């Protein structure tokens with residue numbers, strides 16, 4: 001017998017009011033479709049906020065999770081566990097880096113990276129070298145360190161004091177970069193493609209100058225690949241597309257195949273920074289999550305999903321440009337693989353509700369950007385369905401505006 005109703009009324013009673021949930025209760029998924037408790041199928045262009053790279057119900061993932069769960073669900077990092085070792089080895093081979101630390105969420109990976117950076121900088125003997133910088137418009141998470149690096153005041157308002165020794169460089173502004181970094185800089189965090197900030201890619205000249213300044217001042221470049229990583233932008237890491245050569249890389253979201261898992265991957269430079277007891281987590285590198293992550297990466301490789309993401313992304317780009325020619329509401333499309341931002345001439349949130357009515361799940365970010373992060377498995381027909389729906393929404397909006405004139 002059901003003891004609680006899964007509806008908005010119960011939600012208000014049960015939970016802190018920190019989420020603006022959509023008014024549907026989802027029960028399961030099939031491919032790129034999420035199904036609600038009344039049987040309605042929704043085309044999912046959000047994929048659990050960029051998590052479900054394989055969509056829903058991939059049998060390889062289900063098998064990996066169930067067979068590992070039957071063997072061992074948790075033992076902690078007091079022990080050695082094969083799935084964790086295999087996933088670490090896979091991440092090192094994909095990145096060419098030296099060491100891995102596993103945690104459970106994106107923000108925890110950022111926290112670990114901040115700690116590694118500060119400890120590494122302290123080893124230089126310069127006790128002033130503690131400053132950790134990020135780029136304006138960025139998002140790195142919601143725990144105190146990550147929040148202190150996150151640009152938008154909307155996330156940090158009311159939570160001060162934040163972490164001292166943090167600062168922000170204007171996005172893609174080389175003069176500001178030169179003005180901000182110094183001998184005191186321990187690390188600069190970058191999202192090669194800013195997700196929450198509205199799908200903006202860091203420029204090549206900015207990255208080139210950042211690397212020159214790293215030589216001059218000896219700081220770390222830390223790539224936050226939490227949203228852009230694991231194949232979403234068409235390569236496993238987005239930093240390879242701008243040759244950012246990071247010292248630390250943070251991964252999360254799809255890494256655990258839908259289970260909570262994140263990783264910090266570090267270069268030889270930082271390989272010996274952490275020592276016994278310096279940092280840790282009870283659950284980090286959970287064997288079921290690692291087995292899921294391995295299955296997810298294997299499927300991405302086997303099914304050529306990175307190439308697929310490039311192809312479908314290019315298709316969406318092309319089609320949205322066609323829409324832009326007939327709908328003045330569309331100002332710009334920014335697309336890197338299947339990280340897509342459609343900039344509109346007004347607040348984007350109402351489009352989320354309109355798409356929901358048409359059973360398509362989209363997301364709004366950065367005030368006026370419709371963000372699409374579909375599963376990497378999305379077919380051309382499904383992508384076309386999303387485009388057709390957006391076309392209908394913009395057409396109806398223009399028609400309504402004309403009627404009201």
Ligand SMILES: Cc1ncc(COP(=O)(O)O)c(C=O)c1O
Nearest residue numbers: 105106107139140141195226227
């Ligand atoms: C680029 C980036 N960094 C960090 C985070 C934080 O990850 P989590 O929500 O898993 O803590 C996110 C989440 O959206 C993100 O997009």
